[in-house]
Amino acid sequence: MSNVINFRLARKARDRADKAQAAGSNRAKFGRTKAQKLADEKEECRKASLLDGARLERKEESGDDS
Template sequence: MTTKPINLRAARKAKARAEKEKAADANRAAFGRTKAERLKAKTEKEKANSHLDGHKREPGRETE
């Protein structure tokens, strides 16, 4: 059996390109939001946190 030789330099460059594209996709997901989307997510997070804080039990206070 004869196989076709592989150009290792080209394979390394293709792998590096694929890794860069994967990192770029992650950055687009993390930083590619509009200001309105970021503001909405921030207010939702703050609302959820305040809701949870309102339901916390006080330390040292026993239930009857």
């Protein structure tokens, strides 16, 4: 004799599994922790300050010959 299946429960279980799979792929695609975002921001600031510190200043040429 076969088992009786409640279609409502089977449908809900299938939907939960689909949502869990979609959530996992979204976490992999978009998810970054606050610490990772902060570390990237600090790294960008460090790079910008390093670049600004190495910049050579030029005298502005005003066009006056005297």
